Amino acid sequence: MNNTSIVLASRPKGMPTAEQFRFVTAEAPTAQAGQVLLKTLYVSVDPYMRGRMNEGKSYVPPFAVGEALNGGVVAEVVESQHEQYPVGTAVVGHLEWREYNVSDGRGLQAIPTDAAPLSYFLGLLGMPGLTAYFGLLDICRPQPGETVVVSGAAGAVGTVVGQLAKLHGARVVGTAGSDEKVVYLKEQLGFDEAINYKTAPDIKRAIAAACPSGVDCYFDNVGGPISDAVYGLLNKHARIALCGQISSYNATETPVGPRPEVKLLQSSALMKGFIVSDYAARNPEGIQALLTWYKEGKLQFEETVVDGFEQIPNAFLGLFRGENTGKQLVRVAEYSGQR
Template identity: 50%
Template sequence: MLKMNKQIILKSRPEGKPSLKNFEIQEIDNAQNGEIILETKFISVDPYLRGRMRDEKSYIEPFEVGKPLESMVVSEVTDSSNEDFKKGDHVIGMLDWKKQQSHSGKDLRKIDPSIAPLSAYLGVLGLTGLTAYLALDKIGKLEKGETLLVSGAAGAVGSVVGQIGKIKGCHVVGIAGSDEKIDHIQGKFGFDAGINYKTTQNMKKAISEACPDGVDVYFDNVGGEILDAALQNINKAARIINCGAISIYNETEVPTGPRSEGILIKKSALMQGFLVRDHIEDYQKAISDLAGWLKSGELKYDETVVEGFDQTPQAFIDIFDGKNLGKMVVKA
């Protein structure tokens, strides 16, 4: 039993980029009642959580001011009266940002630390890995020899996307925010080429040079001007996967930009949004394949591990400054 329990609540809704003043760390009583008592081991911090801080209707309910935030969390069962879970089991689920909490066991999934480190179940074997795999499977439909362009390529999702592209026999180009990240995705993950968007003056031209045969599949994690430039390089029957839009998450007004209708019509292209939660029935097959590639060495991953439960808000904020390499997780 923990000597002291804590939770992190949303103190106020951010205007623009979140700051520490939007969060509050509170000391609370230990969890006493419930079928299962969980002790938090690793917390996932993800860009999409920014959208839940707005008081607006979306695909998932917004966070409530004064209540704990939640995300995917890996926990250890420290006590249980539930026959499906025993003390010492490790589980993953959508859980509150608390050091310790009680739970019914509903929607919790056991994980095996002998297959991969616990933190990997929040990244390459978690929602980020699943997002990469299933978005490419459902929308990308990669074929050998095609060109795959990936933004946010050094991030948790993008780095897995690129590697799956190479496994499928594609020419893979990544877009990231530093020369170090470009070197990394080419050296560790096998990308064929990379573009540093922060030092590139003409993204349309840079993409054209890195993708001389045009872009067949664009996996978009950022939106904004990079999406605009990618669309100007797509091939006939291209597939554009709208997975994330981190470039506009902190905007206070809806941004405007070039109109894409003409390009999509002329190229008979598909642009489709993707939510991994829409494909729960396919998770097990995806995890099996990802774990197999991980075991064989075909798939590698990065993670940035921040130590300390109290550092969770800062770790979340740091994502928007690109301070993570791969998946950002907090070791509680």
């Protein structure tokens, strides 16, 4: 049985291309004592992975050239010599981009197969959902009637942020990169306003018009000119959750823009950067809350799913072309459900 992996062939300069990825095929491993053999079902591709393609210090180590890339994966145990994970168990974990992985169980989490679609444990009930939950509720703390702005609102994190803000009584404004996404945010998810930043003649005026009472909370996934526009609208004691800066991930030079410090000082605002792993000890709380709201019909979750292990690099590159609505996933295999 063959096992194909995707390795980092070289470090990109600017926007990555297909040349940065190399497929390597070898014989599939077998589970030894205390191990499980995992068949990959779903692979998550996420914007933060772009930073790991660079060399240098960050909050996670960089990918190594010539070695398999890794990230969130839902998998099925197909061989087991580990009493905690019998054959047929569905798991989620941080695994390499391979069709099959061997694990000693560390870092794996068994997931129920009947609570929600298995793919949701890479989305609504995984890293993106938890990022939205903790960033919005722990940092932004929206109050009824306040205005919440979400950049990258049609992405995996942003869609959940907006819905959670609405659940807490806030008025929600989102930015997205297509008219279709704007319609989705307003008509399907209940955003009060949504702006296509690619076609707005003046993004600063567009955001100001959408926020006549100013901005109380800003959940920032994007940075750049959108954030510059929001800073001028901050109300007294506004809160900013700094989650991502996708607008600059492929920059070859450090972007220079308006510095936010004066605006933060004038409004006595809080800006806090965070990584979802900061809240790892509280993950069960977040997953339970998100699952409850989902089962109650209060949270929707959109996925963009492409099929085929060979499609992983293109799905990843598509993130930076704005091709996904909600969570971008690659479906590699179907869950067999055999135990």
